[in-house]
Amino acid sequence: MTAPLLRATRLTKSFPGVRALRGVGLTLNRGEVVAVIGENGAGKSTLMKILAGVQTPDSGEVQLEGHPVVLDSVLVALRHGIALIHQELNLADNLDVAANIFLGREPLRNGLIDRDRIEREAAVHLKAVGLDVSPRTPVHELSIGQQQLVEIAKALSVQARVLIMDEPTSSLSSGEAAKLFTVIHDLRSRGVSMLYISHRLGEVNALADRVVVLRDGENAGDLERADITHGAMVKLMVGRDLSQFYAHEPHPPGRPVLEVRGLRSRVHPKHAVDFTLRAGEIVGMAGLVGAGRTELLEALFGVTPAVGGSIRVDGQEIQPQSPQEAIAAGLALVPEDRKHQGVILEMAIRDNLSLASLRQDQRRGFLNRVRELALSGEMMSRLRIKAPHDQQVVQFLSGGNQQKVVLGKWLALRPKVLLLDEPTRGIDIGAKQEIYRLMEELSRTGVAILFVSSELEEILGLSDRTLVMHEGRLTGELRRDQLSEEAVMHLATNSSPSPSPLSTPALPA
């Protein structure tokens, strides 16, 4: 039997505060599409970065066609034919398509860049990925989907044998995604192997020859083509049945707490949004990336003040022009970008926890250190923040513990409305569950909760009601008994109910 094209064994990798991988293995054969799935924080991205030479493992081995290789830089990985298509595109958008494809290895003629050759060869690679644009098109004129194809063309131009795609469809429209799938099929038939990371199980189901499931930095199991089902994947990812993971009990909704009428965010000024949040309710907000959910939360919270409409909290009209004003009205926001907007990484846990309530607890402008100490003790135990002491710098906590610090900061103020933007992104399973538990607990005490999530399972598992957004508009509202993945995706893509892009991806036969 011949050795597989790529084999990784017992890879481990640690970062300050996290063990990202603990002995992960993976094999990839020639012309095979292997999907790597797992919850956020399961170690997928770290594994991919190691294979692409972005990071080096602490221990473990990578073999190519049976020969051990040391992938200690992207250049080395590329030389071995392994190319990573990043989640965030890495194109220089001021240059044209051809220049991007050959960036860093421009063929020269007489010491100058050989433009003719670049354009000629770029055209060939563009054709291979089915992208019908001139090699001279500036990259910033291309859509995200087209840019992705340029990245793939770039990988092909170095004769990549292994393409690693990290969430390639996360910012694509369904049409662009379908096109990408065609390209993937085509490349596979030409013998290119692909590692495909995605959260979208429907896509994985449709594309993958094999699925490798990671959980908490370990292999949770593999699924062969015949065994790939949605349920089987979820079970391996979560480690138990979904029904146990989300212990949701419906909450009888109370009085209206947050009433939003005709709200227009600065990014989508043409679309007015109306909805009401009741006390003790958990409302999920679904939609694709770029649907305007974060912008809506930021308008509510005064980060980017709304350009029109009315917001009432407990009947009182507010027009928050800054987070300060929104907070005074009883709102709190757990922002999407935890490290830049949520916590102050270099400050101690205690200082982070008290930051929002310093004003309320002040004594004529002076710090109330007794109160700070008590608050931090209370939150450390209530939220089970794992740290040796509260003077620990937040930077060295795991993502889950950092998120708990953000939550604790707001709980100190007893908000009426808690807004959460992707609250469990990039945190491990245990911390996720604790955050769900906390949301349940808060809603029982009458806090109205609105949470944005791109993980459908989370929306399905937690919310009493779901609002769905598409391109700045609220396209629908689903009660718990109407809630299904299909129904959400239909509203999120604003398409007709069938075929839903998830259950039957548009693929060539």
Next chain:
Amino acid sequence: MRKILGITALLIVVCVITSLASSSFLSAYNLENLIRRTALFGIISIGVAFVIVTGGIDLSIGSVVCLVGCGLPWLLTTHHWSVPTALAAVILVSVGIGLGHGLLITRLRLPPFVVTLCGLLLYRGIARGFTQDQTVGFGSEFKALRSLATGQIPLPFLSGFALPAPWIFLIAVAVLAAIFLNRTIYGRYLLALGRNEDAARYSGINTRRMIVLAYVISSTLAGLGGILFVLDVNSAQPVDFGNFYELYAIAAAVLGGCSLRGGEGTIVGVIVGAALMQVLRNMITLVTTHNNIEFAIIGAVILLGVIADELVKRYAARRRAARALAAEGAG
């Protein structure tokens, strides 16, 4: 704490070396002068420390010192304003300058470097304009006023040594600044926004107002420094009065533990930093025969200090990370 100890040790080493190399270092005259200069530079260094804590920079300090230092004798001797009015006027101008910097930086989102660099050119230019580049001074008048800077306060239990009067100002400023930075919620806000302005704003902090306040503090203390400097030396030449003082102040703050990335700094550290700067300058004057290499030596010492600090910091961060990992693994 570690930083303050380090810089204090360096200060002592430099003092010992200088006193061994030059017999006049420990003379009463030299020491008194050194200590007086330390107080004056300490005041302006504390001012810039507030701006540095926000992650900003104030390059206009030397020019504010010049504007105020020339403006005060000019108002008093040329225009015969009363002492309280003239003092109020120059302080008001200093406050206004800081307010202007702060508003340009927070409202128009201009980079602090550019705003205060323009200030550096502008205020000295203005001073040279209204004085017509002529030296202004108090002559033999205003003895009482000048004693604010030149006076000496005899200390109990210490005969033969008196505290230079500017130390009264330095101590008052330092105590207020330390209380403000460490004990009030506003000081915490400054430290927080210096680390991460977005997260501070998302936590409900009025970050703009705090940043404006920092620039006002910086310019106001530069103004106070300008008053004391000109009272101390009696006259000011607009072309070079206060020249490079912003760099001495920034260097003192950085030596004293303020990170130019923001969010870090202690008042005591800044004062020790200011003292170190003055001792270094003094050493160069006393020990070497040519003053012209002063900047080279100061530059080299600061660079070495910052490199040492960075290396120690990296080492500490690695150790902390390892400990945190161990704790989490066990927990």
